Amino acid sequence: MNANYLQTPIVYLKGVGPNRAETLQMELGIRTYQDLINLFPNRYLDKTQYYKINQLQRNSSEVQIIGKIINIKTVEQKNGKRLVATFIDDTGQMELVWFRGQKWIRENLKLNTPYVLFGKTNFYGGNFSMPHPEMELLVEHEQGLKIFMQPIYPSTEKLSNKGITNKVISKLIQQIFIDIKGKFTEALSPKIINELHLISKSEAMFNIHFPKNQELLAKAQFRLKFEELFYVQMQLIAKNMLHKQRIKGFPFDKVGTIFNKFYSESLPFELTNAQKRVLKEIRADLGSNAQMNRLLQGDVGSGKTIVALMAMLLAIDNGFQACLMAPTEILANQHYIGIQELLGDIGINVALLTGSVKKSARKIIHEQLESGELHILIGTHALLEDKVQYKNLGLAIVDEQHRFGVAQRSKLWHKNDIPPHVLVMTATPIPRTLAMSLYGDLDISVIDELPPGRKPIKTVHRYDSNRLKVFQFIREEIKKGRQIYVVYPLIQESEALDYKDLMDGYESIARDFPLPDYQISIVHGQMKPEDKDYEMQRFVKGETNIMVATTVIEVGVNVPNASVMIIESAERFGLSQLHQLRGRVGRGADQSFCILMTGHKLSSEAKTRLQTMVQTNDGFEIAEVDLKLRGPGDLMGTQQSGMLNLKIADIVRDNDILKTARYYAIQLLKDDPTLQKEENSAINYTYSQLIKHKNIWKYIS
Ligand code: ADP
Numbered sequence: 001m002n003a004n005y006l007q008t009p010i011v012y013l014k015g016v017g018p019n020r021a022e023t024l025q026m027e028l029g030i031r032t033y034q035d036l037i038n039l040f041p042n043r044y045l046d047k048t049q050y051y052k053i054n055q056l057q058r059n060s061s062e063v064q065i066i067g068k069i070i071n072i073k074t075v076e077q078k079n080g081k082r083l084v085a086t087f088i089d090d091t092g093q094m095e096l097v098w099f100r101g102q103k104w105i106r107e108n109l110k111l112n113t114p115y116v117l118f119g120k121t122n123f124y125g126g127n128f129s130m131p132h133p134e135m136e137l138l139v140e141h142e143q144g145l146k147i148f149m150q151p152i153y154p155s156t157e158k159l160s161n162k163g164i165t166n167k168v169i170s171k172l173i174q175q176i177f178i179d180i181k182g183k184f185t186e187a188l189s190p191k192i193i194n195e196l197h198l199i200s201k202s203e204a205m206f207n208i209h210f211p212k213n214q215e216l217l218a219k220a221q222f223r224l225k226f227e228e229l230f231y232v233q234m235q236l237i238a239k240n241m242l243h244k245q246r247i248k249g250f251p252f253d254k255v256g257t258i259f260n261k262f263y264s265e266s267l268p269f270e271l272t273n274a275q276k277r278v279l280k281e282i283r284a285d286l287g288s289n290a291q292m293n294r295l296l297q298g299d300v301g302s303g304k305t306i307v308a309l310m311a312m313l314l315a316i317d318n319g320f321q322a323c324l325m326a327p328t329e330i331l332a333n334q335h336y337i338g339i340q341e342l343l344g345d346i347g348i349n350v351a352l353l354t355g356s357v358k359k360s361a362r363k364i365i366h367e368q369l370e371s372g373e374l375h376i377l378i379g380t381h382a383l384l385e386d387k388v389q390y391k392n393l394g395l396a397i398v399d400e401q402h403r404f405g406v407a408q409r410s411k412l413w414h415k416n417d418i419p420p421h422v423l424v425m426t427a428t429p430i431p432r433t434l435a436m437s438l439y440g441d442l443d444i445s446v447i448d449e450l451p452p453g454r455k456p457i458k459t460v461h462r463y464d465s466n467r468l469k470v471f472q473f474i475r476e477e478i479k480k481g482r483q484i485y486v487v488y489p490l491i492q493e494s495e496a497l498d499y500k501d502l503m504d505g506y507e508s509i510a511r512d513f514p515l516p517d518y519q520i521s522i523v524h525g526q527m528k529p530e531d532k533d534y535e536m537q538r539f540v541k542g543e544t545n546i547m548v549a550t551t552v553i554e555v556g557v558n559v560p561n562a563s564v565m566i567i568e569s570a571e572r573f574g575l576s577q578l579h580q581l582r583g584r585v586g587r588g589a590d591q592s593f594c595i596l597m598t599g600h601k602l603s604s605e606a607k608t609r610l611q612t613m614v615q616t617n618d619g620f621e622i623a624e625v626d627l628k629l630r631g632p633g634d635l636m637g638t639q640q641s642g643m644l645n646l647k648i649a650d651i652v653r654d655n656d657i658l659k660t661a662r663y664y665a666i667q668l669l670k671d672d673p674t675l676q677k678e679e680n681s682a683i684n685y686t687y688s689q690l691i692k693h694k695n696i697w698k699y700i701s
């Protein structure tokens, strides 16, 4: 009954009107009554406690004090007037201070009358003071509605400038509660409510806005977070199931001669257990009647390529073609060369298609692709062009998937009437928690083990004051024949300064490592491409000992003999970038090192980043920390996700609730895929409302 009422545009709510409606929409995205009651408080102020002045602590949060004002005066200062009152209780005294609205306050405040005041205290020169306290006469306070916890709603400067204060928002929400008599349609099934001991929707809504006590607040938060995550998961899982039912794939039912021949004769190493497990998962998908839609995660160097290749061989064994798309020409080239080497003379035709392939060569590729003569096509975005038509594309693999948009991926699909199986691979570890929400409609495989024999990179943190020791270490490594990277940050906003740092650093290194004993390369963004290339090549060929560079070396460079990575001003890099940079070393047989250089002044977040790097080489662990530090908004891929718009839950902090919600969503959809059972009617109703109001199919196609 209240569903329609809640869809009413906010402008019609008593106390809103066109002006405020516009501000509410612009600032908080609130269009309807429903949006407003789903605006949840960021935090709550505890109003159950009264403090005495002699109990006040420095750095305390908001406090509530009973006392009276004994005098009030205006104090003139260089930077303007302020109003100062002396406030006392039976234990001491403090000051109240106003900078704004002084006239009104002076005229309305009563001296020697008991007040309850509320606010945050400052401690200065041995005294406590409270700027702009909230004040209420004690008599009124005692008569009024008892508020235990005062909700604090999200706010913006514009909102407060337009007079839409916290109090106003709270009043508006109260208005809606009064209109619907506090009754909200239940959105979960009795089974879920019972099993998880949840409070009802109405009770939860009331206590989130007007908590009766801490315990009920906690229950309200749990219930609403669960509900929110549950419906996100419902959408993702329903989509995944629909996929499997409706979207037929080509069954690759046999493991044929090519795969077996490759496995027994050409495989240059034993697969790791993780690779074997992932290959099994992929084979199970390919053998079923449903179209595969799988994400393969694995840190840099974990060996995703061989898994991709073997999946492609399965496609070929079953009479299909396969393609592999990479985000850059360098990567596509690497794959092409690497895969041809692996295949040897096994009799598979592979071609490379990138932007720089000549027209004539392109034409041949197009023809061979259409005739079926070509088995595997490797390339860049060029693969997506309309001219590229296959005889029968059975498997499409996308490397470094985060660099491609959703639209690009779905384009690959539509190369056939029946979509090919899709495997997307990423080396940018996405924390499992995030992956589950972002890609809940993809199946996920993880290679969580590196091939044997790799020596973990030793990482240390050194202060700039220890530079001489670091230089000494470099000298020793160079004596052993190793090469060294020294990387400087280049952050757009401070480009000129960063450039100066780089040149200063280069000069100081050149002084300590003079010609002719030492050769140094330098590479940065302001150089001409051919100069860059020349310097790069000198380092690759081993003609120079040290490479001084900005982060341009992050992609594409592979110098196995380089065993030391020095990162200057390491505190300025993000975790994932530090991890990527470190990945440039540790590619040869020698022990590799990563030295993180910083000054002494470090924020606590920077300290955490450095510690994390020193403690672990595990990209997933690093990604988890990164997610905790930065929140999901900054991570790539989140734009594609419904998880960005979460109103109350937080996928990092509420990870356990997320898991529970996912579990319940899976159970429910297994048991009642169309939500027709009577006991699930509340869920059916809520779910259909949800997908009516937003197009959920657009997330990942
Ligand atoms: P990534 O997952 O970063 O794409 P690659 O597939 O490029 O990693 O593999 C990195 C290196 O490890 C390659 O040189 C590859 O030949 C090698 N490799 C892969 N799997 C194994 C394995 N099971 N044993 C030994 N070396 C392996």
Ligand code: MG
Residues within 6 Å of the ligand: 304, 305, 399, 427
């Ligand atoms: Mg790779």
